[in-house]
Amino acid sequence: MQLIAVTTQEIERLNLAARIIEERMREPLTINQLAAKVKLSEVKLKSGFKQVYGIPPYTYLLEVRMKKAKLMLLAEEPIKAIAMTVGYKNESNFCKAFKKICHESPGAWIKNKLKQTG
Numbered sequence: 001m002q003l004i005a006v007t008t009q010e011i012e013r014l015n016l017a018a019r020i021i022e023e024r025m026r027e028p029l030t031i032n033q034l035a036a037k038v039k040l041s042e043v044k045l046k047s048g049f050k051q052v053y054g055i056p057p058y059t060y061l062l063e064v065r066m067k068k069a070k071l072m073l074l075a076e077e078p079i080k081a082i083a084m085t086v087g088y089k090n091e092s093n094f095c096k097a098f099k100k101i102c103h104e105s106p107g108a109w110i111k112n113k114l115k116q117t118g
Contacts, residue, residue, distance in 0.1 A: 006048045013038040014052045017045060021061050025068065026087040028061055066101050069094070073110045082106070 006014070017038045021028065029037065034057065035045040049057045065086040072082045083094035098106050 004044065004047045004051075006044075006051055010040065010044065010048055011052060013040050014045070014048050017049060017057065018053065018060065021057060022064050025061060025065050026085065028087065031057060062097070062101055066098060069098060069106070070102075070109070073106055074113065079106055 017034055017040075020034060020037060031042055031045065035042045038045065040048065046056060049055075049060070053060055055063070065088075069082050069086050072085065077085075079094070080091050083089075083091045086094065088094035088097065095105060098109070102109055104112070
């Protein structure tokens with residue numbers, strides 16, 4: 001991907017986009033909606049976000065979701081409640097996404113975490 005110059009004002013808008021992603025993880029906006037909300041073109045949003053954050057907006061959304069899910073797992077929240085909180089329609093979709101991103105199931109992740117701290 002070719003680098004596009006990013007101004008200070010655009011960095012502020014990209015930071016706003018990141019905050020919106022974090023706040024709306026349960027019901028995320030499309031790239032088009034997010035770009036309109038922060039007043040950037042889709043191209044500028046995608047390329048600028050990757051320049052500033054090192055990953056595309058969708059990957060950032062997934063990371064935000066999994067970070068929240070891990071905190072909830074540590075707090076012993078039920079998987080179904082975690083799935084709904086972080087934006088998955090059902091437990092199965094959440095577990096598949098968690099395993100794909102974290103390389104283990106939520107149950108295995110929490111078991112390994114408890115072993116490390118116990």
